[in-house]
Amino acid sequence: MKILVCITHVPDTTSRISFTDGNTKFDKSGVQFIIGPYDDYALARAVELKEQSGGSITVLNVGEAETEPTIRKALAIGADDAIRINAFPEDALFVAKQIASVAEGAEYDLILMGRESIDFNGGQVHSMVGELLGLPSVSPVMTLDIEGNTAKISREIEGGKEHIALSLPFIAGCQEPIAEWKIPNMRGIMSARTKPLEVREPTSDVSKTQVSDFELPPAKGDVKLIDPENIGELVNLLKNEAKVI
Amino acid sequence: MTALAFVETDEGFVRKSSLEAVSYAKETAGDVAAIVFGEAKDVELIGKAGASKVLHVTDERLAQPNIMAYSSVIAEAMNQEQATLLVLAKSSLGDPVSARVSIKVDAALVSNVSGLPSGDTVKRSIYTGKAFANTVLKAEKKIISIKKNAVIVKENGESPEIVEFSPAIADSDFTVKILKVEKQEGNVLLPEADVVVSGGRGLKGPENWGMIEDLAKVLGAATGCIKPVSDMDWRPHHEHVGQTGIKVSPSLYIAIGISGAIQHLAGINSSKYILAINKDPEAPLFKAADFGVVGDAFNVVPKLTDALKKVQN
Ligand SMILES: Cc1cc2nc3c(=O)[nH]c(=O)nc-3n(C[C@H](O)[C@H](O)[C@H](O)COP(=O)(O)OP(=O)(O)OC[C@H]3O[C@@H](n4cnc5c(N)ncnc54)[C@H](O)[C@@H]3O)c2cc1C
Numbered sequence: 001m002k003i004l005v006c007i008t009h010v011p012d013t014t015s016r017i018s019f020t021d022g023n024t025k026f027d028k029s030g031v032q033f034i035i036g037p038y039d040d041y042a043l044a045r046a047v048e049l050k051e052q053s054g055g056s057i058t059v060l061n062v063g064e065a066e067t068e069p070t071i072r073k074a075l076a077i078g079a080d081d082a083i084r085i086n087a088f089p090e091d092a093l094f095v096a097k098q099i100a101s102v103a104e105g106a107e108y109d110l111i112l113m114g115r116e117s118i119d120f121n122g123g124q125v126h127s128m129v130g131e132l133l134g135l136p137s138v139s140p141v142m143t144l145d146i147e148g149n150t151a152k153i154s155r156e157i158e159g160g161k162e163h164i165a166l167s168l169p170f171i172a173g174c175q176e177p178i179a180e181w182k183i184p185n186m187r188g189i190m191s192a193r194t195k196p197l198e199v200r201e202p203t204s205d206v207s208k209t210q211v212s213d214f215e216l217p218p219a220k221g222d223v224k225l226i227d228p229e230n231i232g233e234l235v236n237l238l239k240n241e242a243k244v245i
Numbered sequence: 246m247t248a249l250a251f252v253e254t255d256e257g258f259v260r261k262s263s264l265e266a267v268s269y270a271k272e273t274a275g276d277v278a279a280i281v282f283g284e285a286k287d288v289e290l291i292g293k294a295g296a297s298k299v300l301h302v303t304d305e306r307l308a309q310p311n312i313m314a315y316s317s318v319i320a321e322a323m324n325q326e327q328a329t330l331l332v333l334a335k336s337s338l339g340d341p342v343s344a345r346v347s348i349k350v351d352a353a354l355v356s357n358v359s360g361l362p363s364g365d366t367v368k369r370s371i372y373t374g375k376a377f378a379n380t381v382l383k384a385e386k387k388i389i390s391i392k393k394n395a396v397i398v399k400e401n402g403e404s405p406e407i408v409e410f411s412p413a414i415a416d417s418d419f420t421v422k423i424l425k426v427e428k429q430e431g432n433v434l435l436p437e438a439d440v441v442v443s444g445g446r447g448l449k450g451p452e453n454w455g456m457i458e459d460l461a462k463v464l465g466a467a468t469g470c471i472k473p474v475s476d477m478d479w480r481p482h483h484e485h486v487g488q489t490g491i492k493v494s495p496s497l498y499i500a501i502g503i504s505g506a507i508q509h510l511a512g513i514n515s516s517k518y519i520l521a522i523n524k525d526p527e528a529p530l531f532k533a534a535d536f537g538v539v540g541d542a543f544n545v546v547p548k549l550t551d552a553l554k555k556v557q558n
Contacts, residue, residue, distance in 0.1 A: 013488050013508045017375040037489050092354070093347070118488060120371050120378075122356055127312075127344030136313060136421045139341060142482065152424075156483055157337040158255075158436055160428035166421045176489065177482065208353035208384045212366060215377040217514065223521070223531050228540030228548075234520075235552045237536055242518040244440055244497040245464060245553065 001055035001146070003046045004106070006099055006113035006125070007074055008036035008089075009067035013118065019214045026214070035070055037181075038114025042172070044179035045144055046112055047078035053146070055109075056080045062089045062098045068197065075192035076184035082197040090207035092120075096128035097204040103133060108169060115140035115173040126173040136166055139173025248274035249323050251333035251342065252281040252291055252299075256430070259287050261437055262334035262393055264294040269389070269396045270332040271295025272361055278326045280319060280410065282307050292405030294398050300326075300410035306419065309426075310338050314418040316345035321412040323350055323386070331388045336436065343390050352386035359392050359494075359515065373488045373511035393436060393494045394517070435484060438467030440497045441516075443486055445471045445509075447502015447523065447542055451479035456546045457501065463553045469493065471509050487512035502542045505530025522546065 011017070012032040020027045035043065046057045059079040061067050064086065071082045085098045103111060116123035123139065130137030142161060143154045146168070153164045156175070184192070226234045238245050248270035252263040259281070270277045271294070279296035281288070283303070291299050300322050307314055319342060323331055331346060333339045335356055347354035357370040359377065367389060371378045382389075435441065442461040444454060454468075461468045468484055475485040486493055488508040498516035502523060503509060510533050513519065521534035524541050531537045538545050 011372070013511070017372045019376070092344070096348075118373055121373055121492075123340045124344040124347075124354060124356065127341040128348055131316070131345040131348035134417075137341060137345075138312075138421070140337070155337070157426070157428070158434040159432060159483060160426065160481075161483070162423055163425040163427070164421060165424055177476075208347075208382065209355055210381045210383055211378045212381055213379050214371075215368070215379065217375075217377070220533060221535070223534045223537045225531075225537050225539060228538050228545050231538075231545070231548045231552045234536065234538065234549065235556055238497065238518075238520070239556065242497055242535070244518060245556070 001053055001109045003057045004060055004108040004111045005043050005046045006060045007039040008117040009033050009063050009070040010036045010117055010119045023213045033070055036114045036117050038175055040181050041176055041178050042112035042114055042174040043074055043077055044182045048179055060102055062095045064088055072192045075195045076188040077182045081195055084199050085202055086199050087202040091209045092122045092124040094207040096125050098202055099129045100132035101203040111171040112174055115175045126171045130171045135170050137171035140175040141172045144178055246274045247276045247326050247328045248330040248332055249326055249328040250277055250279045252279045254285050257284040257286045259285055259290050264398045265396050266332045266334045267291055267294035267296050268398045269391055274330050280322050293400045293402045295402045296405050299405045299407045301407055302410050304411050309423045312341045314414050316342050317414055317418055320346050320349035329386050333390055335390045343388050347388050350386050352388045353382035353384035354388040355380050356390035357392050358389050359395050374514045433467040435467040435469055435491050439495050440464045440466035441469050441493050441495045442466045442499045443469035444501045445503030460546055460550045463550055471503055500530050503530055504528045
């Protein structure tokens with residue numbers, strides 16, 4: 001099986017977010033970048049599928065040179081080779097177009113990625129790639145099992161899940177508990193250094209959205225503490241101040 | 246300008262979040278057609294929220310939410326209505342459908358939008374609620390996917406004209422088979438809820454969730470939890486709130502026995518009000534909360550439930 005795993009290079013979940021240049025640029029100072037947690041699930045499942053039935057895993061990232069350590073980490077976890085599209089990921093459409101153009105003619109059986117990136121949280125790329133390639137896309141995928149040419153998937157919906165069957169190839173946006181995150185071992189880290197990482201230039205420069213500036217949420221006021229022996233006061237606040245009951 | 250609003254239903258009733266989408270479309274465009282698939286018992290509400298017309302799709306093959314076919318039908322509806330704007334509520338169906346339609350009709354798409362647009366610019370939530378990006382939609386056609394509470398539903402519209410809509414759909418849109426749907430009936434859905442009651446490890450075990458459910462019941466709230474709680478299978482995964490789970494923006498979020506790890510806070514910080522109940526006064530959640538009770542959940546929660554019951558009677 002030939003699998004393409006698309007990964008994002010995003011700030012660690014514990015990062016404090018701030019901006020510079022008059023709130024037009026993300027402030028990278030002191031921020032640690034990681035493989036997107038959802039992409040990490042996709043990669044982990046790809047590694048398991050390869051262990052089961054052989055094949056190859058290519059990781060793909062749309063990003064500038066600074067993302068290469070993140071790509072190398074994916075190689076250390078178990079991908080065989082990597083492609084970096086040398087461009088700043090302008091928006092979901094821009095990224096989807098690059099992925100579709102890598103996939104066109106390359107005959108991947110599966111294209112896996114996270115359900116959404118944790119920087120822009122769009123959750124759009126997998127479905128856009130599906131539409132561009134004329135293939136089904138499923139997200140968020142909680143379990144993914146493959147037998148021959150058919151996949152069985154459970155997809156999370158509001159208040160439950162949907163069980164789906166479809167034929168390969170397709171695109172899946174993954175989330176837990178599809179697989180356990182994998183930590184690279186020493187051998188993986190060593191071999192990742194020499195695995196092929198091909199850099200390609202973007203094939204399209206189309207984007208349809210543009211960030212004009214960023215904002216941080218207004219600072220929270222102090223918490224109003226209520227004595228546990230005075231629950232009546234809490235009810236009063238919820239009713240008359242928050243007006244939620 | 247005409248806008249199309251995609252309306253979802255649950256068990257034949259219109260979702261509240263979809264009514265927000267209709268009102269959002271009305272405030273933005275002036276003229277709104279809504280599209281709804283299958284039975285909508287309370288279709289009047291769609292008119293009240295601002296749609297003058299409802300396109301009713303009755304094709305039996307669409308009784309189940311088939312993403313590719315829904316996308317084709319909605320793109321067709323945009324063309325027929327000459328709609329330059331599509332508004333929908335973020336959901337497990339809305340997300341993939343909006344992305345596919347954006348490619349089909351060549352539209353600019355923005356999701357997680359938290360308020361009405363100003364010109365071609367919308368404010369959307371990014372970094373899992375830790376920040377916002379003012380984003381320009383650079384195409385003639387636009388798709389806006391809104392978060393809960395992005396707009397207040399107006400209820401001053403008229404009775405809508407209901408029109409059957411059944412465009413031809415290609416067989417290639419039916420290659421994905423939905424075998425079975427498992428869904429808890431009767432519960433308030435987490436992304437729809439105006440109030441969410443969530444529990445953490447402070448509750449000690451799944452057997453103690455009764456008090457969470459009791460409190461949720463008096464408030465008409467949905468129940469949620471932290472990641473480890475769903476990881477340990479104390480609660481189903483679709484209740485997991487946070488950076489890697491559901492992001493909620495209710496009017497009130499009640500966090501019980503939850504410390505307030507940054508990944509959890511990320512999923513709740515666009516709530517209007519947060520109430521924390523925790524026995525540890527140093528718990529980080531108190532820094533994010535509007536109201537707090539420092540105390541034992543096993544004592545405080547039943548008392549709160551009782552007090553609320555009294556107020557409501
Ligand atoms: C990449 C990544 C992603 C993550 N994503 C998420 C996510 O999406 N959502 C999420 O929730 N977590 C997420 N986490 C996990 C997160 O970091 C925390 O581990 C998690 O939120 C649980 O925190 P906790 O261990 O403090 O437990 P909590 O359950 O939050 O803490 C227990 C709290 O209960 C209180 N308590 C104990 N007994 C009582 C009592 N009787 N009465 C009242 N209070 C009591 C304690 O004082 C304590 O504060 C993620 C972690 C990582 C690394």
